[in-house]
Amino acid sequence: MSFIQHDALNTLYQPGWFLASGDCRRETCQVAANHSQVVTKADGSKFVPAGALITGKGLLYEDVDVSTGDMPGSVVTEGIVYEDRLPASYDSTAKNAIPGIKFITAAPAIVRPLFDGSIVDLTVESEAGTAAGDTAITVTGYTPGTGESYKYKVGDTAAAVAYGDDLSGWTTWNGSSDITAATGKKIVVAVINADSQAVAAGSATVTAKA
Numbered sequence: 001m002s003f004i005q006h007d008a009l010n011t012l013y014q015p016g017w018f019l020a021s022g023d024c025r026r027e028t029c030q031v032a033a034n035h036s037q038v039v040t041k042a043d044g045s046k047f048v049p050a051g052a053l054i055t056g057k058g059l060l061y062e063d064v065d066v067s068t069g070d071m072p073g074s075v076v077t078e079g080i081v082y083e084d085r086l087p088a089s090y091d092s093t094a095k096n097a098i099p100g101i102k103f104i105t106a107a108p109a110i111v112r113p114l115f116d117g118s119i120v121d122l123t124v125e126s127e128a129g130t131a132a133g134d135t136a137i138t139v140t141g142y143t144p145g146t147g148e149s150y151k152y153k154v155g156d157t158a159a160a161v162a163y164g165d166d167l168s169g170w171t172t173w174n175g176s177s178d179i180t181a182a183t184g185k186k187i188v189v190a191v192i193n194a195d196s197q198a199v200a201a202g203s204a205t206v207t208a209k210a
Contacts, residue, residue, distance in 0.1 A: 015062030015145060016076070018051045018086055020104055022143065024079030026061055029054055031073040033066040037087060048073070051086040056097045059086070062145060074145045080104060119163040122202030124189045128209040129178035135208045136178050139189050147194035150175050158186040158203035168196035181206045 016024075037052040045067040052060040054075050064073040078100035083089075095103060125138045137152075144150065151170035153159050161167070167190055173179065181187055183206055190201040 015050055015074070016143075018059070018081050019076070020080040020082050022140075024076050024143070025100065026074045026076050026143070026145070027057075028072050029057055029075040030070050031060065031064045031066060033069050033071075035066070038066060049087045051081075051088075053088070053090055053094055053098075055094070058098050058101055076101065119161060119198060120191075120200035122189060122191070122200050124187065124202040124204040126187060126204045126207045128207055130209070131178065132209050133180055133182070134178040135181050135183075135187070135206050137173075137187065137189060137204070139175070139202065141202065142191055142200040144175075144191050148191050148199065150189060151192050151196075152179065152187055152189045154179075154181045154185050154187045154206065156185065159188045161188060161190055161198050161201040163198060165198040166196055167192050167198050181208055183208045183210075 031048050031054070033046065035048045035052060038046050038048050040046050045065065047063050047065050047067075048060060050060055050062050054060060058075045058077040059081060061074040061076050064071050077098070080102045081104070083103040083105050090103075095101070120142045122139050122141045126135045127138075128134075129136045139150070150173040151167045152173045153167075153170045170190065173189065179187070185206045186203055187206050188201060188203040190198045193199055
């Protein structure tokens with residue numbers, strides 16, 4: 001993901017904070033280093049902020065560091081957003097060019113959330129799968145962004161996961177296929193970034209088809 005540092009405390013902003021609902025569609029798009037909404041920090045580094053308009057496509061899901069040039073970023077192409085949490089006001093022409101986005105007002109009065117280094121909690125649910133010995137897994141609470149993917153591990157106890165843990169040795173999961181696991185076992189599902197580091201995780205007790 002494209003989290004970037006914003007101050008001397010190395011705090012990081014959460015992506016997608018402007019979304020009114022977790023239900024959205026995203027796609028990867030190139031973010032121009034000369035974007036009209038680029039922000040230049042005191043140290044000379046530059047970023048395009050979450051909620052920035054990608055003309056004709058949607059709104060940038062996360063802050064993207066463009067200090068070294070154009071960079072890929074995740075763009076919300078369909079969803080409901082709080083207009084008063086966006087970094088700028090967009091006119092009707094710009095809004096009409098992204099018909100998948102619904103703009104609403106009256107966002108809850110909160111300060112933009114900061115990422116504090118804690119892992120994001122996933123809600124993981126297990127039910128009987130299609131074939132004998134398989135379980136169907138449902139995960140909510142976090143949508144993998146650009147460069148992120150799922151991993152899982154099954155055991156007698158739930159494996160502990162902290163933010164940044166290397167999960168390269170875990171099993172890759174596509175987020176939808178049934179998983180072979182015995183009823184009563186513990187399954188931990190995690191989201192990893194492009195460096196195989198954990199950013200979100202949750203566990204469930206397995207229920208498999210007899």
